[in-house]
Amino acid sequence: MTSPNETRDWRKGYETDGYVVLEGLLSAAELSEVRDELARLLGEGPSGRNDFEGTRTQRVYTLVGRGKPFERLVEHPAILSMLDELLLPNYLLTASQAIAIAPDETPQPAHTDDSFYTIPRPRPAISVSTMWAIDDFTEENGATEMIAGSHRWSDDELLNMYVGDDTVTLAPRYQPQLRPLVMPAGSCAVFAGTLVHRGGQNRSGRVRTAVSNQYCEPWARPQENFFLSIPKNKVAQMSPRLQSMLGYSIHPPFMGQVTARHPLKVLDPGFKNPLDD
Numbered sequence: 001m002t003s004p005n006e007t008r009d010w011r012k013g014y015e016t017d018g019y020v021v022l023e024g025l026l027s028a029a030e031l032s033e034v035r036d037e038l039a040r041l042l043g044e045g046p047s048g049r050n051d052f053e054g055t056r057t058q059r060v061y062t063l064v065g066r067g068k069p070f071e072r073l074v075e076h077p078a079i080l081s082m083l084d085e086l087l088l089p090n091y092l093l094t095a096s097q098a099i100a101i102a103p104d105e106t107p108q109p110a111h112t113d114d115s116f117y118t119i120p121r122p123r124p125a126i127s128v129s130t131m132w133a134i135d136d137f138t139e140e141n142g143a144t145e146m147i148a149g150s151h152r153w154s155d156d157e158l159l160n161m162y163v164g165d166d167t168v169t170l171a172p173r174y175q176p177q178l179r180p181l182v183m184p185a186g187s188c189a190v191f192a193g194t195l196v197h198r199g200g201q202n203r204s205g206r207v208r209t210a211v212s213n214q215y216c217e218p219w220a221r222p223q224e225n226f227f228l229s230i231p232k233n234k235v236a237q238m239s240p241r242l243q244s245m246l247g248y249s250i251h252p253p254f255m256g257q258v259t260a261r262h263p264l265k266v267l268d269p270g271f272k273n274p275l276d277d
């Protein structure tokens, strides 16, 4: 596993391009553990409901609540050391999913991951995304494609990238700017929530599997409601850092309080909710 010190020089590339790729973060054993768990979860599961989810793409949401190997990806030390620099203390996990793109999948609509925070651009990213390559990412198999530097675009520049009023079809002049993230399995791309990207077309004969965890500022509303999805007895078995990222934390002075108490109190076996009848 690469130590945080070995990844120190990521910052310049991240600021310039809006993303950086860290190779070799997972050992062969860690990778195979993640693959085994994913094989079980993906099984015969349904494909996506639209072009954004991908009608030939399987997704497993709330992955962090589905097994220890996925918890370890969320709190990988190399990733957390970067996030500690990019986001405020007490940052949160906002999304956690597996994305398996099957052969013949078409390109996903190009988008940014923090567009629902409608603060005018250009602006700092309110979320930071990670994309773990569980299979090798190649030019053919649907590697995520990025437009380097697009994290600095204004709202108007972002809208210009689409044909007409449609915020789905990419204008042909932008196609050459999309760079596939070619990276070996076990690598992780870290990118700004403001960066334009998309899942690529899968022209290979094999599925491309990835895990994407996204993190947001501690004052922003997370995409996934982990309080409702992950049972409290499972959260109680997680590390304090992970519990904090799932929202069992206070962003000072008191964002996140539960009836004026720290949310971790809810995990105590003897916790009595004063609102219970």
Ligand SMILES: O=C(O)CCC(=O)C(=O)O
Pocket: 052, 099, 108, 113, 142, 143, 144, 145, 197, 198, 199, 200, 210
């Ligand atoms: O699967 C990928 O490569 C990208 C997926 C993505 O960007 C998304 O679903 O938001």
